[in-house]
Amino acid sequence: MTIAFHNTTMIEDIDEADYWRMELDLQLAQSLNRALETDANWLTVEQAAEDDRRYALALRDGAALPIQSTNQRLLENQAFMRTLMETLPDAAIRADVVERDLVPTTGTSTVTTPLSTRPPSPSTSSQCVICGDRLRAQRSFRAPCGDQYCHSCLRDLVQASINDESLYPVRCCGRPLVERDFLPLISFVLRSRFQIKSRELGTPAMSRGRNGDMVCTECGTAVCPSCKQNAHRGEICVENTAIQDLHALARDKQWQTCPGCHSIIELNHGCYHMTCRCLAQFCYVCAVPWKNCSCPQWDEDRLYITAQRRVEEEMGPRATAAAPDIFQREVAARAEQLRSNHDCVQHSWRRRTGGATCEECNWYLRDFLLVCRHCGLAACVTLQSKSVVVTAWKEPRNGGIRRR
Missing domain, CATH: 3.30.40.10 (Zinc/RING finger domain, C3HC4 (zinc finger))
Structure with a gap:
């Protein structure tokens, strides 16, 4: 009885496994079929575009117009176009698919065939x-x-x-x-x-416990902020030694610590208005919230270095020797521009062709950069499009925190 029951169970398990294997095979086959149908539809669109081009060239050259192809006729079919739109991932992209408002025929004129009530895309x-x-x-x-x-x-x-x-x-x-x-x-x-x-x-922000641990406000779990593991009260954290060494190095190098997230920041050159990645704004000299101290807003030597570097990128590294007077005048003018716009955040971008390095991410762009009309900051289009708050003349060293 026991053996028979055991064998029956094994048979049932095998049958169930076969069923699920067949189910997975069916799902895979259906997925491949949908992919093939989608690719075939878009190949039809591409081929129809090529047929349209041949028709336009023949019309331009006064040659005999080709007969309307099967692919061109398909794109005039409302049902086909609805199926095609359903294969796109989102409504925003579907709205951008250009409608064929001018459909070539075998005659010498074109017939307007709107596919929807939406105005045709340009x-x-x-x-x-x-x-x-x-x-x-x-x-x-x-x-x-x-x-x-x-x-x-x-x-x-x-x-x-x-x-x-x-x-x-x-x-x-x-x-x-x-x-x-x-x-x-x-x-x-x-x-x-x-x-x-x-x-x-x-996840909701965590609150700091009495002993320095971080406590989740939702579940009450306590975590050591140093090693990111469960809180270990009364024990020495293995990360403390490395952290203490890092803070000692920061004090020796006169690096600042963000009052918001406690990240260590190194200022290579730029003004003292810091905007951390945690969005805390503070003075680099004293670390108090910005506009709550009497510290100077910039270091003159750093400002001049920034002006000189930007002029070199625009005029070329040989400009110093080839035209020293013009170079120095440009540097002085750029330095004065930085004094007036050192805290520029509402940038007005213009495009400058030629290779240069983005001042924020340190990437070298070979084709072009965007340059602010006010402060002269050179930034990559990636940084600008993300709407990152870029300050006028700050550049971190590799490994430092990115200033924004």
């Missing part, structure tokens, strides 16, 4: 706000502000929000991106990392 392509590449609407992501991203730059934007909490939530022009719109466009691994980070950053 172009079949757009430009990525970060890299500047031209891309088709169906291959791009439109932010709520209207800027468009290629999928590669969108992934970089999400990755940056994971690495730097000041860039979370993911946003463009100060407006957060809708997660349900951009998550389907990134990889599974990156999406998982982002969702984990979102839960972390979305």
